[in-house]
Amino acid sequence: MDAVIFDLDGVLVDSETTWDEVRRAVVAEHGGTWRPEATRAQQGMSTPEWANYLVETLGAQLAPDEIARVVIDEMAARYADRPPVIDGADQVVREISRHWPVAIASSSPPVLIHSFLTACDLTSLVPVAVSSEEVAAGKPEPDVYLRAATLLGVEASRCAAVEDSTNGLRAAFAANMTVFAVPNPHFPPDPAVLRKATVLPNLAALPHSLSDAAHSGK
Template sequence: MDAVIFDLDGVLVDSETVWDATRRAVVAEHGGTWTEQASRALMGMSTPEWARYLVDELGARLTAERAAEVVVDRMAERYAAGPPVLPGAVEVVRAVGRDYPVAIASSSPPVLIDAFLDATGLADLVGVALSSEEVGAGKPEPDVYLEAANRLGVAPRDCVAVEDSTNGLRSALAAGMTVVAVPNPHFPPEVDVLARAGSVLNEVSELPTTLTTL
């Protein structure tokens, strides 16, 4: 493998439940109704996609643009106190970065990716930090992974992608990458999708050793 591309939410930061609670609150405050399917459906969507979902599917009485603004502002306030970095995540990125070019391919908006990089001091190490807002479609489409590989100058087939969710795994698999799964304990990926991963880890700290076996 020639490069490693990390997802952010659920892999490096424990933020999936924060996103979920924030979106739920905004929907409820603006006259919408949360559904049983919503949490999983939203995972991996780009900001424009999930904002439209809050309005069109869940009935929040906002424009999609305003829904995105409200949710992202609240997430930024949470990150201002320090992003919820998962234990060992920074050390793993540094360890991997000693041997491979590394990138982040995330569904988070750029402001939150930048907040993570600034808070952890990883900005100089991560060669590419890309939001799905900056490409054609969010996960499960492969766009964000393909563009991250392109910006690294590495063929997708020569990249390892590290993912936690069903839509994230589908995105990386569709990009033709070797996929290492770190299943999200709050929203476990679908079993049939997880089975397609090249390796499944209990926690991200196992990644440096795992890379030597791929």
């Protein structure tokens, strides 16, 4: 194992419920109708993908680029003081960065990824941060993970990925990475997908599990 690539939302920041709340409010405000499957459907989508979903599937009466701006502006406002960092997440990234190169591969837009890195003073320790806005397709496609591995200069099959959601796990598996899951308590992943990953009780367990995997040759 030559590198570790983290998802952001649900792994390092407790933001999935905030994304859900903001999107629901914007859809309602602009004449759309939320559907029961909408939350899970959007997990892992890139910004253009979920913006189109809000308009074309949920019926919000805004252009996709405009609804994306409204949602991201509200998310940025909520991140203004400090992103909702999961307790100890920044320390885990610091510890792992002492042993392996570290990257982020996220469906969040770049402004929110960099907000997290800046708030936690991790910019110098995380040399690669890729948003799915910057690749052809969001999760569950593997593009964002493959791009992060390429920028790190590491074969994707030599990377560990850390994920929390069904689509994120599928993306990491599709990239042929060793996958560690910290299941999202708000939106638990599909058990059939989860069974293929190394499941951790919390993020704090990751350094030990990575060390075990490295020593076992996984």
